[in-house]
Amino acid sequence: MEMIFVLLTLVVIIFIGMFFYFSFSIKGIEEKGAQFIDIDATTISDSIIGLPELTCGPACVDTMKVLVFKPETDPSYYKSLFKDGKMRITLEKVYPPLTSSAVNLVVCDNINYYTGDCNSFIVYNVNKLPAQAKEIVQNTVSLYYPITNSYGFGLIKIEVYK
Amino acid sequence: MTKRRVIILLLFPPFNRTIEIKTYLKNITYDFFEMEKKGVSMFPFVIMFVMIAGAIILFFFFGFAKNIKKQGDTVNDLEIVNLIEKNLDSFTLAENSYKNIPHNGLPPKAEISVSCLDNKKTRIKLKDSYRDTVKLIVAPTVLKEKQISAWTLAWNYPFKIDNFYYLANNKIVFYLDPNLRYTEIYGMLPQKFIKKDIISATDADIGNYDSAIFIYMEGGGIPISHFSAFKDNPRARGILIDTTDSSVTFFENAEKTSPYWGLPLVFAAIFAENFQEYECIKDFAHKRLKVISEVYKNKLGPLKGGVQGNNICIAIYDRASELIGVFEQNPSVDNEAVLIKLNQELIGKQCPSLF
Numbered sequence: 001m002e003m004i005f006v007l008l009t010l011v012v013i014i015f016i017g018m019f020f021y022f023s024f025s026i027k028g029i030e031e032k033g034a035q036f037i038d039i040d041a042t043t044i045s046d047s048i049i050g051l052p053e054l055t056c057g058p059a060c061v062d063t064m065k066v067l068v069f070k071p072e073t074d075p076s077y078y079k080s081l082f083k084d085g086k087m088r089i090t091l092e093k094v095y096p097p098l099t100s101s102a103v104n105l106v107v108c109d110n111i112n113y114y115t116g117d118c119n120s121f122i123v124y125n126v127n128k129l130p131a132q133a134k135e136i137v138q139n140t141v142s143l144y145y146p147i148t149n150s151y152g153f154g155l156i157k158i159e160v161y162k
Numbered sequence: 163m164t165k166r167r168v169i170i171l172l173l174f175p176p177f178n179r180t181i182e183i184k185t186y187l188k189n190i191t192y193d194f195f196e197m198e199k200k201g202v203s204m205f206p207f208v209i210m211f212v213m214i215a216g217a218i219i220l221f222f223f224f225g226f227a228k229n230i231k232k233q234g235d236t237v238n239d240l241e242i243v244n245l246i247e248k249n250l251d252s253f254t255l256a257e258n259s260y261k262n263i264p265h266n267g268l269p270p271k272a273e274i275s276v277s278c279l280d281n282k283k284t285r286i287k288l289k290d291s292y293r294d295t296v297k298l299i300v301a302p303t304v305l306k307e308k309q310i311s312a313w314t315l316a317w318n319y320p321f322k323i324d325n326f327y328y329l330a331n332n333k334i335v336f337y338l339d340p341n342l343r344y345t346e347i348y349g350m351l352p353q354k355f356i357k358k359d360i361i362s363a364t365d366a367d368i369g370n371y372d373s374a375i376f377i378y379m380e381g382g383g384i385p386i387s388h389f390s391a392f393k394d395n396p397r398a399r400g401i402l403i404d405t406t407d408s409s410v411t412f413f414e415n416a417e418k419t420s421p422y423w424g425l426p427l428v429f430a431a432i433f434a435e436n437f438q439e440y441e442c443i444k445d446f447a448h449k450r451l452k453v454i455s456e457v458y459k460n461k462l463g464p465l466k467g468g469v470q471g472n473n474i475c476i477a478i479y480d481r482a483s484e485l486i487g488v489f490e491q492n493p494s495v496d497n498e499a500v501l502i503k504l505n506q507e508l509i510g511k512q513c514p515s516l517f
Binding site for chain 2 (some may be wrong): 070
């Protein structure tokens with residue numbers, strides 16, 4: 001009878017051990033799987049600079065294309081392109097500086113674009129509410145102004161919400 | 163009698179028949195104590211109990227471990243599919259680029275397939291794991307080798323529309339009409355892909371290759387009748403490129419002809435698994451062309467706003483809107499040429515260019 005109890009205890013211990021071992025294994029696999037759906041902001045940055053809807057050449061963004069860019073016309077395409085990520089992509093003009101004395105970022109629209117009184121473009125924004133954790137990647141780009149056939153310098157900023 | 167009863171009860175528990183589990187355990191315990199009182203050795207019963215309990219536990223954990231292994235394999239497959247897509251991502255900015263992926267090789271028996279779905283996405287698949295992407299990817303067959311050769315070509319028609327991605331390996335051979343040597347098609351196809359001239363017409367040409375693609379040229383040196391020697395071989399595929407009317411003809415069960423819009427689509431026809439795949443990727447590409455054309459159409463408004471008072475430029479922009487509309491619907495080589503001419507006209511008249 002004692003032997004049965006010893007064996008039962010042994011089996012129970014093995015059972016608990018294996019349960020924990022497999023639980024950790026599953027957790028490890030799940031974590032690995034989660035990495036696949038993790039958004040790589042650097043890749044997104046390259047994708048956005050090379051996007052035919054916006055580009056004017058290597059590391060160059062046509063500001064007029066950005067002005068007319070409407071990702072909502074084909075949401076599923078851009079959602080897939082940006083790996084279903086919740087993110088905000090903005091383009092900030094660094095040079096030439098603003099003609100007005102504004103200190104903060106002024107978003108460009110169909111009016112202030114021509115006067116040069118703006119220094120920011122919202123390219124893509126799928127999550128307007130700031131989330132707790134986010135990854136920010138910035139990349140330098142040439143900005144092209146078709147009207148004057150001139151170039152400026154700016155930063156493309158990708159804020160990925162986890 | 164009791165010993166035999168215990169063995170029968172242990173081997174064939176009569177659940178759901180005459181007694182319940184509770185009664186069964188009560189009976190068996192009672193029998194054990196009865197036997198112990200009579201001085202019968204308990205050892206064989208202990209062994210039997212351990213074996214049955216052990217078998218149940220082992221069975222349970224085998225199933226559990228099998229599930230974990232399956233899950234682990236799926237994750238590994240996903241990792242490979244992800245790796246391929248990441249490698250293609252790195253091509254995004256390239257105009258014409260080639261690479262082997264992955265450098266350290268795929269695991270054995272990794273059969274990667276690429277398919278176009280619903281004219282709006284492509285799927286990279288390995289067993290049950292897959293990744294859907296909006297990249298224009300084509301591959302002639304299931305890729306079974308340890309390394310994949312990937313090539314990308316930007317589709318500038320006349321403005322940049324997208325990149326095409328072509329996948330192959332060293333088990334895929336491209337047989338070309340020798341006259342194609344003097345065309346861009348031969349020159350642009352990377353040297354690392356296996357390219358051979360069409361000379362003979364025997365099955366030996368296909369050899370151990372998983373896929374052999376015979377590329378003929380309208381008015382070339384090798385007549386298309388040459389392909390009749392291979393038409394029943396599932397590993398062989400023949401296509402005829404007609405540069406005079408910008409079309410490609412697939413030689414499958416029946417001849418099927420479709421237009422192409424620029425060299426990247428000629429290569430899409432060469433690399434596509436069949437006519438259906440080509441049509442799917444072509445329609446997907448057409449959708450992208452429409453989206454990009456719309457961007458240029460929308461750009462006309464701000465362009466006109468920037469040249470206020472310059473009626474010459476405004477008149478050209480007005481014409482451009484109409485011509486882009488025509489090009490969107492029918493992206494023929496002629497309509498592409500019209501847009502190129504219009505852009506040159508804009509530059510000539512000192513107006514901001516369209517692209």
